[in-house]
Amino acid sequence: DIQMTQSPSSLSASVGDRVTITCRASQSISSYLNWYQQKPGKAPKLLIYGASSLQSGVPSRFSGSGSGTDFTLTISSLQPEDFATYYCQENYSNLFTFGGGTKVEIK
Amino acid sequence: QLQLQESGPGLVKPSETLSLTCTVSGGSISSSSYYWGWIRQPPGKGLEWIGSIYYSGSTYYNPSLKSRVTISADTSKNQFSLKLSSVTAADTAVYYCARRPSGRGYGMDVWGQGTTVTVSS
Numbered sequence: 001d002i003q004m005t006q007s008p009s010s011l012s013a014s015v016g017d018r019v020t021i022t023c024r025a026s027q028s029i030s031s032y033l034n035w036y037q038q039k040p041g042k043a044p045k046l047l048i049y050g051a052s053s054l055q056s057g058v059p060s061r062f063s064g065s066g067s068g069t070d071f072t073l074t075i076s077s078l079q080p081e082d083f084a085t086y087y088c089q090e091n092y093s094n095l096f097t098f099g100g101g102t103k104v105e106i107k
Numbered sequence: 108q109l110q111l112q113e114s115g116p117g118l119v120k121p122s123e124t125l126s127l128t129c130t131v132s133g134g135s136i137s138s139s140s141y142y143w144g145w146i147r148q149p150p151g152k153g154l155e156w157i158g159s160i161y162y163s164g165s166t167y168y169n170p171s172l173k174s175r176v177t178i179s180a181d182t183s184k185n186q187f188s189l190k191l192s193s194v195t196a197a198d199t200a201v202y203y204c205a206r207r208p209s210g211r212g213y214g215m216d217v218w219g220q221g222t223t224v225t226v227s228s
Contacts, residue, residue, distance in 0.1 A: 001170075031212065032211060034213075034214035034215075036154075036214070036215075038154075042220075043203055043218035043219065043220055043221050044154065044203075044215070044218060045218075046214040046215060046216045048214075049212060049213050049214040049216075050212040050213070055214070055216065087153065087154055089154075089214065089215075091207075091211065091212065091213070091214070092211075094167060095156065096144075096156035096215075098153055099153070100153050101153050101154075
């Protein structure tokens with residue numbers, strides 16, 4: 001099975017900061033990588049699919065990159081509404097394994 | 108506007124079967140363009156994909172749960188359902204239903220609000 005490892009597990013940042021979250025797959029998954037944002041008590045929200053395609057309605061400050069085993073989610077200028085937990089997910093294996101999550105907190 | 112709504116008992120006894128339904132409005136589960144699936148999240152933990160169903164009736168399950176999971180669809184009611192048998196406390200979680208466009212490379216783009224299921228006697 002493919003394992004998805006996110007780093008860091010949490011981070012503290014200020015409004016306006018550039019934030020980067022990393023996701024590593026245990027084997028190559030090509031570009032079959034999605035990113036989600038989850039706020040407390042809410043369902044996850046799809047941000048990025050296919051490693052770098054922005055889901056409709058998602059602000060352009062969110063971007064994704066990578067292929068193979070290493071991927072990044074970047075928030076170019078952190079906004080107050082971006083404080084949340086972010087998950088990567090592979091859909092290469094049809095098991096749709098999620099990473100452990102990265103919690104972005106206010107510094 | 109597509110909406111998904113989970114429903115079912117919030118409390119299930121150990122060894123019994125958890126049954127949940129996802130009602131879809133604003134779209135048809137009979138569309139060949141989408142898969143319909145279940146994902147769960149134990150308290151304070153991450154997300155786990157449980158399984159999916161396609162309009163053809165084909166089902167796909169997480170191997171770790173496959174022996175206990177059944178996902179089915181009722182197209183007349185535009186609903187799909189999850190049954191998880193022989194539950195234990197480890198199955199306590201928020202259960203979400205979600206849609207995923209067919210074809211590789213797409214994420215789960217519409218989610219229900221989630222329903223909390225507690226396994227306890």
